[in-house]
Amino acid sequence: MGVVTRGFGGRRPDPDRELPPGQFLTQDFPVLSAGPTPNVDEAHWQLEIHAETGEVHRWSWEQFLALPAQDVTTDIHCVTHWTKLGTTWRGVSLDTLFEDVETSADFVMAHSYGGYTTNLPLQDLLDGQAWVAFEFEGEPLDPVHGGPARLLVPHLYFWKSAKWLHGLVMQDDDEPGFWERNGYHLYGDPWLEQRYS
Amino acid sequence: MSDDAQRTDRLDGNAVAGALGAAYGIDVTLAVVRCVSCGHTDVVARTRVHLSPMGAVVRCAACDAVLVVVVERPDGTLVSSPGASWVRG
Numbered sequence: 001m002g003v004v005t006r007g008f009g010g011r012r013p014d015p016d017r018e019l020p021p022g023q024f025l026t027q028d029f030p031v032l033s034a035g036p037t038p039n040v041d042e043a044h045w046q047l048e049i050h051a052e053t054g055e056v057h058r059w060s061w062e063q064f065l066a067l068p069a070q071d072v073t074t075d076i077h078c079v080t081h082w083t084k085l086g087t088t089w090r091g092v093s094l095d096t097l098f099e100d101v102e103t104s105a106d107f108v109m110a111h112s113y114g115g116y117t118t119n120l121p122l123q124d125l126l127d128g129q130a131w132v133a134f135e136f137e138g139e140p141l142d143p144v145h146g147g148p149a150r151l152l153v154p155h156l157y158f159w160k161s162a163k164w165l166h167g168l169v170m171q172d173d174d175e176p177g178f179w180e181r182n183g184y185h186l187y188g189d190p191w192l193e194q195r196y197s
Numbered sequence: 198m199s200d201d202a203q204r205t206d207r208l209d210g211n212a213v214a215g216a217l218g219a220a221y222g223i224d225v226t227l228a229v230v231r232c233v234s235c236g237h238t239d240v241v242a243r244t245r246v247h248l249s250p251m252g253a254v255v256r257c258a259a260c261d262a263v264l265v266v267v268v269e270r271p272d273g274t275l276v277s278s279p280g281a282s283w284v285r286g
Binding site for chain 1: 247249250254256261263266268270271272275277279
């Protein structure tokens with residue numbers, strides 16, 4: 001299934017397209033992370049969703065790859081001012097992963113292998129807005145860009161798209177993640193230029 | 198492809214001496230920091246610093262826990278040190 005998100009411009013993006021305020025175009029894919037790249041072995045990789053009830057939903061790499069996947073073409077916006085147009089990904093929609101999760105909590109803390117965290121409202125992960133991506137530009141996701149699998153939430157600044165995703169933990173309150181505790185915005189909408197708290 | 202994170206993994210505490218010195222008012226390269234996570238004490242100059250355009254993350258050389266985070270914001274430098282029991286100048 002193909003998915004087109006806001007700003008889709010095909011394989012040859014229009015350089016005159018409107019960008020979020022304060023952003024400039026890049027053709028590269030700069031690497032940003034808060035620590036060294038963790039060595040995540042797919043044989044031991046697990047993705048977990050923890051509901052506030054204590055219920056845990058868990059997928060091995062094989063189980064995860066057996067889920068229905070989508071091709072996604074989208075622009076991505078980094079808080080450090082670069083925007084990359086028309087990037088292509090393949091991943092599993094969060095709608096699929098949350099299909100059997102019963103929760104009344106409104107917020108999620110994403111946890112990565114290596115210890116990184118970032119907070120998001122649950123409503124920003126559902127309704128075709130977010131994926132757990134495992135391919136970039138037709139290739140398995142490189143570890144420096146978050147492989148084997150990363151969160152992809154392209155309508156928010158890219159620090160919200162946690163690399164090396166390991167788990168999603170439901171939380172009643174919007175507790176801040178790593179960068180959010182250290183001066184960055186709790187939500188991070190690039191169109192509203194929500195860079196800092 | 199830009200590779201900022203990989204290029205900067207091997208930096209040490211001297212990389213954040215200016216920002217931390219301004220925040221603490223001491224010569225931090227000679228200062229000693231204690232890790233909350235493992236109790237390791239060491240001079241700041243021997244910590245591991247991961248620089249990215251979002252900020253500098255100072256990690257314990259013994260256990261890799263985050264000691265200090267430095268973020269340059271338009272309204273000033275924000276230094277948080279939840280992983281450091283203390284910094285002694």
